[in-house]
Amino acid sequence: MLRIRDIMKPDGRVFLKSEWGPIGDDWPCVSFTKKSVGDRLRTEFRPGSDVLVYVGTTNADMTQNPAHRGRLLSAVVIQPKQVLETRKIVPSEVWRNSIDRWGKDRWPHAMAVTRATNIVEKPLPHAHDIIPLAYRSFSELANRGNVVEALDSERSAVMEIEVEEIELHLSEDVQRHLMMMEAISPDIEKTIRQEISRMAMGIQARVSSGGEASVKINPQRSAPNISDLVLLLTNKWKQQSGQCGLCGGNLALKEGNPMLQPSPDRIDSDNGAYDEDNVHITHLVCNLAKNQYGSSHFIQWLEVVRGEDAIDDELPLIDPEK
Numbered sequence: 001m002l003r004i005r006d007i008m009k010p011d012g013r014v015f016l017k018s019e020w021g022p023i024g025d026d027w028p029c030v031s032f033t034k035k036s037v038g039d040r041l042r043t044e045f046r047p048g049s050d051v052l053v054y055v056g057t058t059n060a061d062m063t064q065n066p067a068h069r070g071r072l073l074s075a076v077v078i079q080p081k082q083v084l085e086t087r088k089i090v091p092s093e094v095w096r097n098s099i100d101r102w103g104k105d106r107w108p109h110a111m112a113v114t115r116a117t118n119i120v121e122k123p124l125p126h127a128h129d130i131i132p133l134a135y136r137s138f139s140e141l142a143n144r145g146n147v148v149e150a151l152d153s154e155r156s157a158v159m160e161i162e163v164e165e166i167e168l169h170l171s172e173d174v175q176r177h178l179m180m181m182e183a184i185s186p187d188i189e190k191t192i193r194q195e196i197s198r199m200a201m202g203i204q205a206r207v208s209s210g211g212e213a214s215v216k217i218n219p220q221r222s223a224p225n226i227s228d229l230v231l232l233l234t235n236k237w238k239q240q241s242g243q244c245g246l247c248g249g250n251l252a253l254k255e256g257n258p259m260l261q262p263s264p265d266r267i268d269s270d271n272g273a274y275d276e277d278n279v280h281i282t283h284l285v286c287n288l289a290k291n292q293y294g295s296s297h298f299i300q301w302l303e304v305v306r307g308e309d310a311i312d313d314e315l316p317l318i319d320p321e322k
Contacts, residue, residue, distance in 0.1 A: 001270045004051060005073045005159035007115060012049040014136055014150040014158050015041070019054040024075040024115045028168040029080050031107035033145050038083035038109050041147065045080040047114065050147045052076050052147070053158060055135065071124035072131075075163050077115035086110040090176055112178050116189030117163035130157050191253040192237060199264045199281070200229040203274050223274035232274075233264065236281050239254050246290060247302055252283075259285040 008014075017030065020035045030052060032038060050278050053075050086107050087095050090284070099105065119125065127135040131154040137143055152159050170178070207221045223229055245265065252260035263284040264274065269291060271278050282290075288320035290298040 002117065002163055002165060003159065004053070004117070004161050007075060007077060007117060007163070008051040008159070009049040010013065012046070012051060013044070014155045015029050015045065015050060015052045015147045016055050016131065016138075016140060016150055017147045018057050018145075019073060020057060021065065021068055022054060022118050023113060023166070023168070024118075025091070025169050026094050028116075028170060028174075028273055029110040029113055031086045031088060031090075031110040033107055033109070035083060035109050037113060037146055038080075041078065041111060042080045042083070045078060047077055047079060049314065050077075050190070052078055053150070055138070056124075056132075063223070067124065068180060070135075071163075072127055072161065073124065073157070074119060076113045076135045079112045082111075083109055084110045084112060084178075087171075089178070091171065113168060116166050116168050118166055118179065120162050120164050125161060130154065130161070139205050141274050146258040175223055188234065189253075192242075193234075195253060195262050196230055196233045197255055199233055199262060200226055203229055203264055204317060207274070221274065229274070232279065234280065240281060244283045246282045246286040246298070249283065251281065252301055263287040265290070 004014075021027070021032075041052075042098075044050075048136045054073040056071045056073050058070050060066075060069070086109065086291050087105070089110055089112070091097075098107075131150050134150045134154055137148045149155075203223050204226055207223045224232065225265055236245075243249060245267075249260070251262045253262075260283050262281050263286075264279055265279050265287040266272070266274065267280055267283040286298070289301070293301075
């Protein structure tokens with residue numbers, strides 16, 4: 001049995017927000033009219049610790065299902081780092097219907113939901129029974145369209161409500177948008193973003209030169225568009241925790257040793273694709289050494305430098321002039 005307390009920490013805060021219905025695929029985000037609401041959540045909401053609970057409005061035009069009016073509906077965890085555009089998250093048909101119905105972009109701002117649950121009690125618990133003080137505070141002028149907080153015994157009562165987890169089915173475009181917004185998040189150090197942009201542009205240049213004659217014929221390579229490349233490399237950086245995918249050492253940023261600067265490396269050099277399965281980020285010198293002498297010789301060199309192994313005389317010799 002899953003309860004709201006199971007999706008938050010014991011000392012977490014319980015935020016409350018008026019909504020027209022439960023969380024679901026037709027509106028898979030937390031939206032609000034005033035950007036100041038997002039600013040507050042960004043400052044105060046702690047993902048993994050706090051929870052935000054949907055409270056159905058009593059407005060029959062807004063909350064059309066009578067069973068939802070004034071009831072506790074859902075409990076969600078949000079990603080408060082960025083305020084997003086609602087129109088880019090909800091399904092396009094639902095968004096058009098909302099504009100047609102209200103004659104304007106009524107809830108332009110949104111935050112992504114990273115964990116969604118719906119309350120399972122039947123009938124749904126009424127807000128004035130569970131959170132009477134917090135529920136009344138919604139009517140205060142300062143709280144119109146805002147979030148309020150359940151405190152003390154009301155917080156404890158909310159935490160004991162039973163919920164069921166649901167999976168939000170986001171379109172591919174929405175997933176891509178959310179991942180891109182995460183990739184360009186200001187939480188990522190500026191110098192890292194600069195290095196990722198440099199690497200992405202370098203990959204695009206290599207792909208463009210594929211098949212051209214230089215001293216030798218450049219190999220054919222492929223890569224996604226520049227925005228997807230930025231996303232790919234940002235995710236790789238996070239997965240690798242800023243460490244080289246070959247030797248495991250820390251990658252140097254802009255002002256560091258150029259030999260240690262980040263370099264995108266195709267894991268299988270015979271595969272020309274820069275994609276999720278075939279790219280990692282390495283030191284420039286590790287990338288060059290692996291490509292020049294091959295993986296086996298590179299690994300042997302790495303083991304010798306680390307003092308982990310002796311030289312394997314069975315590996316074929318390589319002419320360094322070739």
